[in-house]
Structure formats: structure tokens, C-alpha cells
Amino acid sequence: MLSPFGTPETERRFLVGSAWPSHVRPQAIRQGYLPTLSGLTLRIRWTSDLGTVTVKTPALLGSRWETEWPLLPAVALALLDLCPHPPIEKLRRVVEHDGLTWEIDEYLGRHAGLVVAEVELAHPLQQFQSPDWLGQEVTGIAELSNSRLARTPSLEPAWAAVAARGLKRAC
Numbered sequence: 001m002l003s004p005f006g007t008p009e010t011e012r013r014f015l016v017g018s019a020w021p022s023h024v025r026p027q028a029i030r031q032g033y034l035p036t037l038s039g040l041t042l043r044i045r046w047t048s049d050l051g052t053v054t055v056k057t058p059a060l061l062g063s064r065w066e067t068e069w070p071l072l073p074a075v076a077l078a079l080l081d082l083c084p085h086p087p088i089e090k091l092r093r094v095v096e097h098d099g100l101t102w103e104i105d106e107y108l109g110r111h112a113g114l115v116v117a118e119v120e121l122a123h124p125l126q127q128f129q130s131p132d133w134l135g136q137e138v139t140g141i142a143e144l145s146n147s148r149l150a151r152t153p154s155l156e157p158a159w160a161a162v163a164a165r166g167l168k169r170a171c
Contacts, residue, residue, distance in 0.1 A: 007065075008063035008064060008065050009063060009064065009065070009066055009120055010062055010063045010120065010121045010122070010123055010124050010126070011118055011119070011120050011121070011139070012118070012119055012121060012137065012139045013116055013117070013118045013137070013138050013139045013144065014116065014117045014118075014130075014134050014135055014136065014137050014138060014139075015115070015116060015117075015135035015136050015138055015162075015167075015169070016104060016115040016116065016117050016133055016134065016135055017133050017134065017135040018133070019132065019133050020104060020115065020117075020133035021093065021095050021104070021133065022093070022106070024093040024094070024095055024104075025093070026091035026092060026093050026106070027047055027048070027091070027092045027093075027094075028047065028048060028089070028090075028091055029045060029046070029047055029088075029089070029090050029091070029092050029105075030045070030046045030047075030080065030087040030088070030089055031043055031044060031045040031046070031080075031087055031088050031146065031150070032044050032079075032080045032083030032085065032086075032087040032088070032150060033083060033085070033146075033147045033150045033151075034079065034082065034083055034084075035084060039057075039058050040055055040056065040057060040058075041054075041055070041056040041147050042054075042055055043055075043056070043146070043147070044071075044076060044079040044080050044083060045076070046073075046076045046077060046080055046087075049073070050070065050073075050076075051070065051071035051072065051073055051075060051076020051077070051079075052068050052069065052070055052071055052076070053068070053069050053071055053076075053079070054066060054067070054068040054069075055067055055068075061124065062124030063123070063124060083150070085150050085151050086109075086110075086150075087150070088107065088109075088111065088146055088149055088150050089107070089108040089109045089111075090105045090106060090107045090108055090111075091105070091106045091108065092104065092105050092106075093106070095131075097129070097131045098128065098129040098131075100119050100120075100121075100128055101119070101120070102117050102118070102119050102131065103117065103118045103119075104116070104117045105117075105118070107149075110152075110153055110154055110155075111149055111154075111155055113155060114144075114149075114155055114158065116138070116144065117131075117133075117134060136167045136168065138162065138167070141158075141161050141162065141165065142161070143157050143158040143160070143161035143162075144158050144161065144162070
């Protein structure tokens with residue numbers, strides 16, 4: 001299916017267990033979300049020297065479309081200030097494992113204690129070898145999505161959603 005957003009992507013998310021590769025040099029990220037009426041997600045992200053705006057469609061059958069554009073630093077910071085909720089702050093570490101790239105996000109501030117690993121797959125049924133430090137899968141738990149976390153003052157709703165599914169906190 002052709003889309004102005006390019007090709008669909010499939011992401012799977014997991015809690016991170018003990019002995020994860022915290023020694024890898026992290027990149028600091030601040031990101032916020034602007035409201036939309038269309039079901040799209042509009043993310044503003046700032047790293048140490050790069051701003052981006054990302055538009056994501058709702059997920060359909062485990063995949064969704066996403067597109068991203070660079071922003072001038074002043075524009076990215078101004079848009080972050082317009083977000084109705086405080087930005088999420090996290091440290092991202094990128095790790096290669098068995099031919100796949102894993103992004104491990106260690107949340108800071110009001111979400112401290114949450115560590116999530118995400119991998120992008122070619123399609124929803126792609127098989128992969130799990131790293132030893134990978135915990136339970138949390139793909140699809142809305143309370144653990146970044147856009148939902150941005151709207152919450154603490155991790156309590158996320159941990160309640162995890163417990164309601166019979167899962168345990170990791171780390």
C-alpha cells in the first residue's frame with residue numbers, strides 16, 4: 001500500500017530486565033506531543049543538537065506509518081514549549097543484537113524506574129532472537145506508549161496496566 005508516509009513499520013516493545021547494557025553511551029532525549037484531532041500522533045523531539053517533528057498514524061494489524069522531518073533548534077524548542085504536558089526525558093542507548101537494532105530507553109524525571117527496549121521489524125510476524133536482558137513484552141499497552149506517558153504525572157497508571165495483564169515490573 002502506498003502512503004505519503006512511506007512504508008509501514010512494525011515496532012515491538014519490552015520491559016528490560018537486569019544486566020541490560022547500561023554501559024553503552026546514551027543520547028539524551030526530550031520529547032513532547034502536540035494535540036491532534038485526527039488520531040495521528042504529532043511528536044516533537046530534541047536531542048543535544050537536533051530537533052525533529054514526527055507524524056505517526058494509528059496502528060493497523062501491528063504496523064503503522066511514520067514520517068519525520070528535521071527542525072531548526074529554535075523551532076524544536078519553541079514547539080516543545082507549546083506542548084500541553086511536560087516533555088518526557090530519557091536516555092537512549094542503541095544496541096545491536098543478532099542483526100537487529102534495539103533502542104533501550106531509560107526514563108528520567110517523573111518516569112524514573114522505567115526501562116523499555118524497542119525493536120523495529122520488517123513485518124509483524126518476523127521472528128527474532130531475544131537478548132538475555134529482555135523482559136516481558138508490552139507492545140500494545142497504551143499506558144506505556146510515549147504519547148500516553150507524556151500525559152501522566154507518574155508511572156502509576158503504567159504499572160497498573162502492566163499488573164492488570166498479569167505482567168511484572170522489570171529491573
